[in-house]
Amino acid sequence: MTVKHPISEARRFAVAPMMDWTTREQRAFARTLTRRALLYTEMVTTGAILHGSPRSRFLGYNEVEHPLALQLGGSDAGELAECAAIAEEWGYDEVNLNVGCPSDRVQNNLIGACLMGYPDKVAAAVRAMREAVSIPVTVKCRIGIDDQDEDADLEHFISQVADAGCEVFIVHARKAWLQGLSPKQNRDVPPLNYPRVHRLKASRPELHIGINGGIKTLEECRHHLARVDSVMIGREAYQNPWLLAGVDQALYGEPGPAISRHAAARAFRPYIAKRLEEGAKLNHITRHLLGLFQGQKGGRRFRRHLSEYAHRDGADLKIFDDALSLVPEITPVAEIA
Known part of the structure; x- marks a missing residue:
């Protein structure tokens, strides 16, 4: 019998949501390597869920994938609340709002990292989503966008959204340049600033602060976990999936499912x-x-x-x-x- 652990425990290590990569097939394969890690879907827009057909195309998954979070893309509070409720009906363990994707296409629809410039809209969305569901509502963001380049800018965003009831933030430790860099460049060109995320946790100890961006080894994960609450790995976990086979033992203290x-x-x-x-x-x-x-x-x-x-x-x-x-x-x- 599968033991279902609390989402708060699972969150210690997560595989980042990645478009075209963290599909239901990838997530099912990840479960042959780790029972404990929190898995995320690709970002799914509110429009796809509300107007796409069949809905299973966007929300379908296998039970083995739990614990599993649905990442939503959108900015309309009402639509996000409706989609969060649908996610809960489908059995997802968490719903996460994308405030980190830098692509032009999503910017034009006020989705992703550009929302860091509208903390009031994010706060309204979080408030509406939390009122609609009993599962956790979390936010994944950047450390800033464009000319937001101080600790105070990130803390202002976090404070406003936390006041709306969000208790869990996963922070990609790079800024997003919305003008002048492609989405691919935004994954590598802006320098990593892990200390900013560490300082955020120190200043807001009551919040769950996770860190993401450029992390490649479980030793690095342990280093960050001494300063923040959780770690998230994206590309390395996908391109070198055997990394996941060591997660359960190294970070949860129990054997993983794969011996080879x-x-x-x-x-x-x-x-x-x-x-x-x-x-x-x-x-x-x-x-x-x-x-x-x-x-x-x-x-x-x-x-x-x-x-x-x-x-x-x-x-x-x-x-x-x-x-x-x-x-x-x-x-x-x-x-x-």
Whole structure:
């Protein structure tokens, strides 16, 4: 029987929401590596939920994915409240408001990082969402945007939104330049400023402050957890998914589910079979496993085989099994070491 831990415990480590990456397939695979981490959906806009069809396209998930948070994109308080209520009906454990995405497309709809310039709108949205649901309502933001470059700017935003009832903030420790940098550049060019997030926690000890941005190792996670309440990793957890296999032991003090990379792949096999029966394409599933054997003998052949064959018509589990056979299996003891 699966033990369901409180969301407050799960939040200690989270895999960041990432467009086109943290799909239901990726999240199900992540669960073969960690039972404890909090997983997030891609950002889903309020318009997609309220007007898209079928709704399962945007909200569907597998029960194994819990604990699971839905990240919403939007700025209209009424629409966000309605979508938060829908998320709760669908069984999500948390609803998170995106105040960090810097893309032009979402800016034009007043979604994402640009909302840091409108703390009153964020506060109104949070207040409405909290009144609509009993699950936690959280905010993911940046340390600032454009000319907001002081601790006081971030603290002003946090204070106004906290006054509306938000108790959990996950802060990407980079500013977002809304003019002059692309979304890709905004992930790397603005310098990381971890001390600002650490100081925010010191000044607001009653709030849950999480940190995100540029974190690549579990040792770095432990370093930050001495100063903030939680850590979130994005690209590294996706591109090097075996990192997640160490999370439960290192950060929660209990064994994780995967004793080797091969064991994780085999544990995921029944899920692949089920999704193929439901009409999913093999490459839409296996693309999230391409980094599993990163740095391992045969890892490049594994990636190449899936990249070459998984997208073809009729691609089935044999393609996956053949790719797995190209990687020498090592003993669990050696793997964990």
